[in-house]
Amino acid sequence: MSVRQTGLAGVLEIQPQKHGDERGSFCEVFNAEDFARHGITTTFVQDNHSVSRQRGVMRGLHYQLRPFAQAKLVRVVRGSIFDVAADIHPASPTFGRWVGVELSAERWNQLLVPAGYAHGFVTLEPDTEVIYKVSRPYSREHERAVRFDDPRLAIDWPVDASEMQLSEKDRLAPTLDASDLTQVLEEEA
Structure with missing residues:
Protein backbone atom coordinates (compact mmCIF):
# COMPACT_ATOMS: atom_id res chain seq x y z
CA MET A 1 0.00 0.00 0.00
CA SER A 2 1.09 3.58 -0.44
CA VAL A 3 0.59 6.33 2.14
CA ARG A 4 0.42 10.02 1.22
CA GLN A 5 0.78 12.79 3.80
CA THR A 6 -1.78 15.56 3.57
CA GLY A 7 -1.34 19.09 4.89
CA LEU A 8 -2.50 18.13 8.42
CA ALA A 9 -0.58 16.04 10.95
CA GLY A 10 -1.75 12.44 10.98
CA VAL A 11 -4.34 12.83 8.21
CA LEU A 12 -3.23 10.32 5.57
CA GLU A 13 -4.48 9.17 2.19
CA ILE A 14 -3.95 5.42 1.92
CA GLN A 15 -3.95 3.51 -1.34
CA PRO A 16 -4.11 -0.27 -0.83
CA GLN A 17 -2.60 -2.48 -3.52
CA LYS A 18 -5.32 -3.92 -5.74
CA HIS A 19 -4.78 -7.26 -7.49
CA GLY A 20 -6.90 -8.26 -10.45
CA ASP A 21 -7.38 -10.76 -13.22
CA GLU A 22 -10.17 -11.86 -15.55
CA ARG A 23 -12.29 -12.91 -12.52
CA GLY A 24 -12.24 -9.46 -10.89
CA SER A 25 -10.08 -8.01 -8.14
CA PHE A 26 -8.91 -8.47 -4.56
CA CYS A 27 -7.47 -6.01 -2.06
CA GLU A 28 -6.54 -5.95 1.61
CA VAL A 29 -8.11 -2.65 2.67
CA PHE A 30 -6.90 -3.04 6.26
CA ASN A 31 -4.02 -5.11 7.59
CA ALA A 32 -2.79 -4.12 11.07
CA GLU A 33 0.78 -5.27 10.38
CA ASP A 34 1.03 -3.32 7.10
CA PHE A 35 -0.44 -0.25 8.77
CA ALA A 36 2.02 -0.57 11.68
CA ARG A 37 4.94 -0.66 9.20
CA HIS A 38 3.73 2.80 8.13
CA GLY A 39 3.49 3.99 11.75
CA ILE A 40 -0.30 3.61 11.97
CA THR A 41 -1.10 1.74 15.18
CA THR A 42 -4.70 2.80 15.78
CA THR A 43 -6.93 0.05 17.12
CA PHE A 44 -10.32 0.04 15.43
CA VAL A 45 -13.35 -1.21 17.39
CA GLN A 46 -16.35 -0.61 15.14
CA LEU A 61 -18.50 17.94 10.28
CA HIS A 62 -18.61 15.51 13.23
CA TYR A 63 -16.33 14.71 16.17
CA GLN A 64 -16.59 13.22 19.65
CA LEU A 65 -15.15 14.48 22.92
CA ARG A 66 -12.79 12.56 25.23
CA PRO A 67 -12.86 9.75 26.15
CA PHE A 68 -14.81 8.82 23.01
CA ALA A 69 -12.83 10.81 20.43
CA GLN A 70 -12.67 8.68 17.29
CA ALA A 71 -10.00 8.08 14.71
CA LYS A 72 -11.63 7.07 11.41
CA LEU A 73 -10.47 5.08 8.40
CA VAL A 74 -12.87 6.04 5.60
CA ARG A 75 -13.41 4.32 2.25
CA VAL A 76 -16.06 4.31 -0.45
CA VAL A 77 -17.44 1.01 -1.76
CA ARG A 78 -19.89 2.55 -4.23
CA GLY A 79 -19.87 6.01 -5.79
CA SER A 80 -17.64 8.85 -4.61
CA ILE A 81 -17.35 11.54 -1.93
CA PHE A 82 -15.36 14.65 -1.13
CA ASP A 83 -14.01 13.77 2.32
CA VAL A 84 -12.80 16.48 4.71
CA ALA A 85 -10.78 16.54 7.93
CA ALA A 86 -10.60 19.86 9.81
CA ASP A 87 -8.10 20.64 12.56
CA ILE A 88 -10.08 21.67 15.64
CA HIS A 89 -7.21 21.41 18.16
CA PRO A 90 -7.16 24.93 19.70
CA ALA A 91 -3.40 24.81 20.42
CA SER A 92 -2.44 23.41 17.01
CA PRO A 93 -0.45 25.55 14.56
CA THR A 94 -2.91 24.38 11.87
CA PHE A 95 -6.06 25.10 13.90
CA GLY A 96 -8.94 25.92 11.55
CA ARG A 97 -7.24 24.43 8.48
CA TRP A 98 -8.73 21.54 6.52
CA VAL A 99 -7.81 19.01 3.87
CA GLY A 100 -10.15 17.41 1.37
CA VAL A 101 -9.66 14.24 -0.66
CA GLU A 102 -11.94 12.70 -3.25
CA LEU A 103 -12.52 9.08 -2.27
CA SER A 104 -14.14 6.72 -4.73
CA ALA A 105 -15.02 3.10 -5.28
CA GLU A 106 -13.11 3.31 -8.54
CA ARG A 107 -9.85 4.48 -6.95
CA TRP A 108 -10.13 2.30 -3.77
CA ASN A 109 -8.34 5.03 -1.79
CA GLN A 110 -8.96 5.69 1.92
CA LEU A 111 -8.54 8.58 4.33
CA LEU A 112 -7.22 8.17 7.87
CA VAL A 113 -8.60 10.91 10.13
CA PRO A 114 -7.02 10.94 13.61
CA ALA A 115 -9.03 11.42 16.78
CA GLY A 116 -9.69 15.06 17.55
CA TYR A 117 -10.34 16.21 13.99
CA ALA A 118 -13.78 17.17 12.71
CA HIS A 119 -14.76 14.94 9.81
CA GLY A 120 -17.40 15.18 7.12
CA PHE A 121 -18.16 14.39 3.52
CA VAL A 122 -20.48 15.25 0.68
CA THR A 123 -21.56 12.68 -1.89
CA LEU A 124 -20.56 13.31 -5.49
CA GLU A 125 -22.76 10.60 -7.02
CA PRO A 126 -26.15 9.05 -6.30
CA ASP A 127 -26.26 5.76 -4.38
CA THR A 128 -22.92 6.28 -2.67
CA GLU A 129 -21.90 3.87 0.09
CA VAL A 130 -19.20 4.69 2.64
CA ILE A 131 -17.68 2.25 5.11
CA TYR A 132 -15.48 3.53 7.88
CA LYS A 133 -13.71 2.06 10.86
CA VAL A 134 -13.65 3.97 14.16
CA SER A 135 -11.34 3.67 17.15
CA ARG A 136 -13.99 4.32 19.81
CA PRO A 137 -17.69 3.44 19.97
CA TYR A 138 -20.34 6.04 19.24
CA SER A 139 -21.47 8.07 22.26
CA ARG A 140 -24.45 10.39 21.84
CA GLU A 141 -23.40 12.28 24.98
CA HIS A 142 -19.94 13.03 23.53
CA GLU A 143 -21.02 13.70 19.95
CA ARG A 144 -20.44 17.20 18.56
CA ALA A 145 -20.47 18.94 15.19
CA VAL A 146 -19.14 22.07 13.51
CA ARG A 147 -21.03 23.76 10.67
CA PHE A 148 -19.97 22.47 7.26
CA ASP A 149 -20.14 26.05 5.90
CA ASP A 150 -18.36 27.80 8.77
CA PRO A 151 -16.73 30.92 7.23
CA ARG A 152 -13.66 30.48 9.45
CA LEU A 153 -12.99 27.05 7.93
CA ALA A 154 -13.98 28.20 4.40
CA ILE A 155 -14.09 24.65 3.03
CA ASP A 156 -14.22 24.61 -0.75
CA TRP A 157 -16.94 21.98 -1.16
CA PRO A 158 -17.39 20.75 -4.77
CA VAL A 159 -21.19 20.81 -4.36
CA GLN A 165 -29.09 17.72 1.86
CA LEU A 166 -28.33 17.87 5.57
CA SER A 167 -29.78 16.43 8.73
CA GLU A 168 -31.38 18.93 11.08
CA LYS A 169 -28.55 18.25 13.55
CA ASP A 170 -25.92 19.23 10.96
CA ARG A 171 -27.92 22.24 9.79
CA LEU A 172 -28.01 23.57 13.39
CA ALA A 173 -24.36 22.79 14.23
CA PRO A 174 -22.40 25.67 15.81
CA THR A 175 -19.47 27.44 14.19
CA LEU A 176 -15.93 26.59 15.22
CA ASP A 177 -15.72 29.77 17.32
CA ALA A 178 -18.96 28.87 19.16
CA SER A 179 -17.85 25.27 19.88
CA ASP A 180 -16.46 24.06 23.21
CA LEU A 181 -13.19 22.49 22.13
CA THR A 182 -11.66 21.93 25.56
CA GLN A 183 -12.07 18.12 25.38
CA VAL A 184 -11.22 17.55 21.73
CA LEU A 185 -7.82 15.86 21.75
CA GLU A 186 -7.88 12.18 22.62
CA GLU A 187 -4.85 10.53 24.13
CA GLU A 188 -3.07 8.13 21.79
CA ALA A 189 -4.93 4.84 21.48
Missing part, protein backbone atom coordinates in the same frame (compact mmCIF):
# COMPACT_ATOMS: atom_id res chain seq x y z
CA ASP A 47 -17.27 -0.47 11.44
CA ASN A 48 -19.95 1.94 10.16
CA HIS A 49 -21.70 1.87 6.78
CA SER A 50 -23.66 4.79 5.35
CA VAL A 51 -25.79 4.82 2.21
CA SER A 52 -26.69 8.13 0.55
CA ARG A 53 -29.29 7.94 -2.20
CA GLN A 54 -28.60 11.28 -3.88
CA ARG A 55 -25.68 13.44 -4.94
CA GLY A 56 -25.09 16.29 -2.48
CA VAL A 57 -25.80 14.49 0.79
CA MET A 58 -23.69 16.26 3.43
CA ARG A 59 -22.68 14.35 6.57
CA GLY A 60 -20.62 16.35 9.04
CA ASP A 160 -23.01 24.12 -3.89
CA ALA A 161 -24.54 24.50 -0.42
CA SER A 162 -27.95 25.18 -1.96
CA GLU A 163 -27.88 21.67 -3.47
CA MET A 164 -26.85 19.87 -0.28
